[in-house]
Amino acid sequence: MSSNDMALFFLSMLLLSVLFISLLLRFLVYKQKSQTPENLPPGRTGLPFLGESLEFLSTGRKGYPEKFIYDRMAKYSSQVFKTSLLGESAAVFCGAAGNKFLFSNENKLVNAWWPRSVNKIFPSSLQTSSKEESKKMRKMLPGFMKPEALQRYIGIMDTIAQRHFESGWDNKKEVVVFPLAKRFTFWLACRLFLSIEDPEHVAKFADPFNAIASGIIAIPIDLPGTPFNRAIKASNVIRKELRAIIKQRKIDLAENRASPTQDILSYMLLTADENGQHMNEMDIADKILGLLIGGHDTASAAITFVVKYLAELPEIYNEVYKEQMEIANSKKPGELLNWDDIQKMRYSWNVACEVMRLAPPLQGAFREAINDFIFAGFSIPKGWKLYWSANSTHRNPECFPEPEKFDPTRFEGNGPAPYTYVPFGGGPRMCPGKEYARLEILVFMHNVVRRFKWEKLLPGEKIIVNPMPIPAEGLPVRLHAHKA
Numbered sequence: 001m002s003s004n005d006m007a008l009f010f011l012s013m014l015l016l017s018v019l020f021i022s023l024l025l026r027f028l029v030y031k032q033k034s035q036t037p038e039n040l041p042p043g044r045t046g047l048p049f050l051g052e053s054l055e056f057l058s059t060g061r062k063g064y065p066e067k068f069i070y071d072r073m074a075k076y077s078s079q080v081f082k083t084s085l086l087g088e089s090a091a092v093f094c095g096a097a098g099n100k101f102l103f104s105n106e107n108k109l110v111n112a113w114w115p116r117s118v119n120k121i122f123p124s125s126l127q128t129s130s131k132e133e134s135k136k137m138r139k140m141l142p143g144f145m146k147p148e149a150l151q152r153y154i155g156i157m158d159t160i161a162q163r164h165f166e167s168g169w170d171n172k173k174e175v176v177v178f179p180l181a182k183r184f185t186f187w188l189a190c191r192l193f194l195s196i197e198d199p200e201h202v203a204k205f206a207d208p209f210n211a212i213a214s215g216i217i218a219i220p221i222d223l224p225g226t227p228f229n230r231a232i233k234a235s236n237v238i239r240k241e242l243r244a245i246i247k248q249r250k251i252d253l254a255e256n257r258a259s260p261t262q263d264i265l266s267y268m269l270l271t272a273d274e275n276g277q278h279m280n281e282m283d284i285a286d287k288i289l290g291l292l293i294g295g296h297d298t299a300s301a302a303i304t305f306v307v308k309y310l311a312e313l314p315e316i317y318n319e320v321y322k323e324q325m326e327i328a329n330s331k332k333p334g335e336l337l338n339w340d341d342i343q344k345m346r347y348s349w350n351v352a353c354e355v356m357r358l359a360p361p362l363q364g365a366f367r368e369a370i371n372d373f374i375f376a377g378f379s380i381p382k383g384w385k386l387y388w389s390a391n392s393t394h395r396n397p398e399c400f401p402e403p404e405k406f407d408p409t410r411f412e413g414n415g416p417a418p419y420t421y422v423p424f425g426g427g428p429r430m431c432p433g434k435e436y437a438r439l440e441i442l443v444f445m446h447n448v449v450r451r452f453k454w455e456k457l458l459p460g461e462k463i464i465v466n467p468m469p470i471p472a473e474g475l476p477v478r479l480h481a482h483k484a
C-alpha cells in the first residue's frame, strides 16, 4: 500500500468511527428522552454516582443542613426539586404541602426507603429488606410503648437520672454535655430494653454505637477506614454481644430468674406473631439494635440542645426552673416522678419542642415512589427516591414567623399549623418512640434544672450535623449548683 493509500485508509476509518459514535450518541440520547417524562422537577443531578451527595453532607458538617434545601428552593422551586443523593435519583419535597403529600401517601404512592448503606449496616437475619423489618417493628412496639408501660418507666427513668447526675455532674465545676447526654439515654435504653444496669457494662457496650450513626448517612464505600466500613464492623460487634445477652435471658426465663414483663427483651422473646411464630435470636438482636440506635443519638441530641438553649436564654431557664421546682416542692422526700408530674411540665415541653424545631435531631427521611405520580405539577417517576426535610418548614417564615427567634409560646393553644412541625415525622411512619422520648427529655430537664444553672464555656461553639446535630466540642459548660 502506498503512503497515500494508507492515509486514505486511516481517514476513512476515522470518519467511520466518528459516524458510528455520533449515531450511538444520538440513539442513546433519543432512548433516554423517550423514557424520561417531560416535566421532571427542576434541579441538578451533579456528578456521576456522587450526584450532589458531597454538598448535601458538607452543608450539614458545616452546621447548616438547611442551606442545601433553601438554596435549591430559592433557585428551582419552593415545593420540590430534583437532585441525586447517595447514588440515587432523588426529589426533595419541601414545605407543609410536601410533608403532607409524603406522610399521607404512605403505601399508596410511596414506601419507606433507606439508603443502601443502612441495609448493609443492618443486614437482616431473615434476608428481608429493612422495610419489612420496620413493619414488624411497628407491630411489636405498641405493646412496649403503650401508655401503661410508659407510665411504669417514669420512676425508673427518674432513678437512673438521679444516679447519672450523682456519677457524672454532682460536685463538678465543668462538664461536657453531649457525651453525658448520650450516657444518660443509653443507660436508660439498656435498662428499659435489656435490664442492663451495671454502669460499667453499659459503658463497654456504648463504644461501638458511636461509629454507627455517622456510617448510616455516608457514601457507601466499604473500604478500611471509611465511616461506612467502621459502622458495619461496629454493628457486628454489637449484634454478637446482644446474642449473648439473649441466650442468657432465655435460660433465666426458663429458670424463673427473669420476669416476662421486665423489659422489651423478655417481651420480644415471649410474644408470638399472628401465625404463632416466635422471633429467633438473630431477629431479636436486629430489632433491639434498631431501637438502641433510633432512641439513643436522637434523644441525646435533643437533650444537649435543651441545655445549650437554656444556657443562652436565662429568662427561658427561669420559667423552666419555676415549673420544675413547683413539681419538686410538691413531692415527699425521695418520692420519684410520676405520670401526673409529667403532665404538669407543659412549659418545659414547649421549650423542648422549640429546641427540636431549631435543631431537629433527625433532619428528614427518605421514601421511594412506588408508582409514577404528579406532585405540584411535576412528574415523579416510579423508583425515584424522595426526601422530606424538617428544616424546609421549621425555618420557613411562612410556617414560623421570625423563624430564628426562640419562642416556646408557638406551641401554646393549637400550636403550629398541620405538617409544619415534624421532628418526629408524620403519618403511619411517625416515630414510634415519640412518647418515650418526651418522657426521657422531661425527666432529664427536671433533674438538671433542680440541681444547676450553667453557662457555656465556648460561647461561639460551632454546630456540626453528622447526621445528628452536635456542638463541635460536645458543649462544655460551667456548672453553678443551687444552694440547698
Ligand code: HEM
Pocket: 112, 134, 135, 137, 138, 290, 291, 294, 295, 296, 298, 299, 302, 360, 361, 362, 364, 365, 366, 422, 423, 424, 425, 426, 429, 430, 431, 432, 433, 434, 436, 437
Ligand atoms: C427526640 C428523639 C427522637 C426523634 C426526634 C425521633 C425522630 C424520628 C423520625 C423523624 C423518624 C422517621 C420517620 C420517617 O421515616 O418519616 C423516626 C423513626 C423511628 N424512631 Fe424515632 N425519634 C426519636 C426517638 C426515638 C426513640 C426514643 C425510639 C425508641 C425507643 C425511636 C424509635 C424509632 C423507630 C424504631 C423508627 C423507625 C420507624 C419506622 O421505620 O417505621 N425513636 N424517629
